Amino acid sequence: MTRLIIGAMIRAIGAYPSGWRYPGAHRDPRGDAAVLRRAAEVAEAARLDYLFFGDWLATGHDLEYHDPYLVARVDPISAITYLAGVTSRIGLIATANTSYSDPYTLARATASVDLLSGGRAGLNLVTGAEPRAAANHGVDFHTANEARYDRAVEFEIVLRRLWDSFDDDAIVADASSGVYLDPQKLHAADFHGEHLSVTGPLNVPRPVQGHLPIVHAGISPRSRLFAAQSADLALVAVGDREQAIAIREELRSLAFESGRDDRTLKVIAPVLPIVGETREHAQSIADELSELVQIAEDWPGGPPPAFPSNRSLAQLSLLVGVDLAGLSPDRSVTPPLVAEFSAAGQELVEIVAERTGRSPSSERPPTLRHLVVAASVNASMIVGTADDIAAEFEAWGDAGAVDGFNVLSAVQPQQFEAFAFQVVPELQRRGLLPTEYEGATLREHLGLARPESVHAAGDPVAAAGQRHGSRGRLASARRHP
Numbered sequence: 430m431t432r433l434i435i436g437a438m439i440r441a442i443g444a445y446p447s448g449w450r451y452p453g454a455h456r457d458p459r460g461d462a463a464v465l466r467r468a469a470e471v472a473e474a475a476r477l478d479y480l481f482f483g484d485w486l487a488t489g490h491d492l493e494y495h496d497p498y499l500v501a502r503v504d505p506i507s508a509i510t511y512l513a514g515v516t517s518r519i520g521l522i523a524t525a526n527t528s529y530s531d532p533y534t535l536a537r538a539t540a541s542v543d544l545l546s547g548g549r550a551g552l553n554l555v556t557g558a559e560p561r562a563a564a565n566h567g568v569d570f571h572t573a574n575e576a577r578y579d580r581a582v583e584f585e586i587v588l589r590r591l592w593d594s595f596d597d598d599a600i601v602a603d604a605s606s607g608v609y610l611d612p613q614k615l616h617a618a619d620f621h622g623e624h625l626s627v628t629g630p631l632n633v634p635r636p637v638q639g640h641l642p643i644v645h646a647g648i649s650p651r652s653r654l655f656a657a658q659s660a661d662l663a664l665v666a667v668g669d670r671e672q673a674i675a676i677r678e679e680l681r682s683l684a685f686e687s688g689r690d691d692r693t694l695k696v697i698a699p700v701l702p703i704v705g706e707t708r709e710h711a712q713s714i715a716d717e718l719s720e721l722v723q724i725a726e727d728w729p730g731g732p733p734p735a736f737p738s739n740r741s742l743a744q745l746s747l748l749v750g751v752d753l754a755g756l757s758p759d760r761s762v763t764p765p766l767v768a769e770f771s772a773a774g775q776e777l778v779e780i781v782a783e784r785t786g787r788s789p790s791s792e793r794p795p796t797l798r799h800l801v802v803a804a805s806v807n808a809s810m811i812v813g814t815a816d817d818i819a820a821e822f823e824a825w826g827d828a829g830a831v832d833g834f835n836v837l838s839a840v841q842p843q844q845f846e847a848f849a850f851q852v853v854p855e856l857q858r859r860g861l862l863p864t865e866y867e868g869a870t871l872r873e874h875l876g877l878a879r880p881e882s883v884h885a886a887g888d889p890v891a892a893a894g895q896r897h898g899s900r901g902r903l904a905s906a907r908r909h910p
């Protein structure tokens with residue numbers, strides 16, 4: 430039994446493509462404020478470690494089909510600033526894109542939220558996967574992966590130097606002597622790199638947490654190196670537990686090789702639980718969500734240009750190795766048809782059975798539509814009761830696959846509240862999540878020490894080495910089991 434970090438990755442209109450269509454679901458982003466406030470209050474009462482907000486620097490019709498939440502919503506920094514005012518303990522993590530942000534502006538905004546929230550702000554740094562963001566920021570093209578990470582490396586160093594502009598005791602504010610500031614304790618960032626040049630100092634006091642906990646979400650090998658060298662939490666997309674174990678092992682080795690205490694890097698995976706009072710109830714929810722996902726055949730005149738090409742019977746035919754042309758999407762998938770399927774097709778049938786309870790030989794066999802959806806909608810789903818989901822969380826933690834989860838909710842508010850009210854008590858009963866907050870700041874929730882100022886050692890090498898704060902220098906690096 431290992432204490433897990435449990436955060437909620439909030440998408441106000443739901444994290445499943447058809448979640449906004451589900452009966453009673455929130456679906457109009459103009460009304461997000463009330464939904465976000467309610468989610469924050471429920472999450473804090475459940476003692477979750479943090480709320481997490483992703484970001485995307487462009488919009489378009491295509492996003493409607495992949496992740497409708499990204500079409501239009503409030504920006505993450507505004508969201509956590511607002512929620513800082515209506516909560517008192519839960520952490521609040523916003524995403525910022527290092528490829529298109531200005532470090533001085535971002536350092537100010539994030540240090541400010543940390544001070545306003547009593548040390549509960551966190552920052553997810555991404556390099557961006559959206560090429561349209563370039564044109565939205567006056568840039569001719571979306572730079573290649575390596576160049577984006579070269580900039581991200583400099584960005585993180587600058588953030589930490591800016592956050593450390595004021596020593597903790599730099600502002601004296603002694604009314605009797607008239608001394609307000611000790612100028613010896615105000616430091617310039619003085620960073621001039623290949624991609625960024627920032628003199629500083631920042632004009633915001635040092636954050637309550639010293640440095641906000643930094644998350645990095647990514648997929649590529651360069652992303653993993655950046656997470657290992659520069660982040661406190663690595664947010665990784667994983668297919669299964671074995672893959673998660675391997676990725677976490679790789680990340681911790683990279684952290685060790687970069688000279689830090691590898692235990693200070695926490696590995697978090699996104700997960701989308703579908704929670705029901707019974708397994709059948711959970712499967713019926715997953716089934717209804719699946720049936721609400723549109724597939725190409727739903728448009729008699731053909732789908733809109735932005736529609737995902739893989740959501741079609743034609744694509745399914747390729748996957749299962751059987752020509753399904755001319756069949757209705759609502760045609761039942763029965764044993765004789767499955768017998769003709771490829772191994773990949775048979776595996777897909779099993780996934781659908783697990784998620785929706787529909788198996789070929791049952792009274793409610795799956796339809797071809799169910800298979801198209803299962804093949805084209807990416808989501809790390811767990812469908813079941815609170816006990817089923819808590820058991821899966823525990824198994825991943827005990828296997829060393831993750832340090833915690835970013836929990837997505839298919840439908841807001843229903844599924845988020847089902848997780849908070851049904852699954853969290855199960856996690857707490859198993860000792861995976863405390864029943865009370867153990868600390869006041871996000872770092873304390875995450876078990877991360879408050880780092881020294883990068884200026885404390887007084888020399889740039891130390892600054893670079895100590896940019897991981899409590900991780901100390903190369904010499905103290907140890908590999909932990």
Ligand SMILES: Cc1cc2nc3c(=O)[nH]c(=O)nc-3n(C[C@H](O)[C@H](O)[C@H](O)COP(=O)(O)O)c2cc1C
Nearest residue numbers: 483484524555556557558646647648649652665666
């Ligand atoms: C779990 C997860 C969450 C992510 N969230 C975001 C996000 O909110 N905004 C974003 O621009 N990119 C997000 N990304 C994408 C990464 O930031 C990254 O830009 C993308 O994967 C391309 O870079 P890479 O090939 O190095 O990963 C996420 C990636 C993962 C794995």
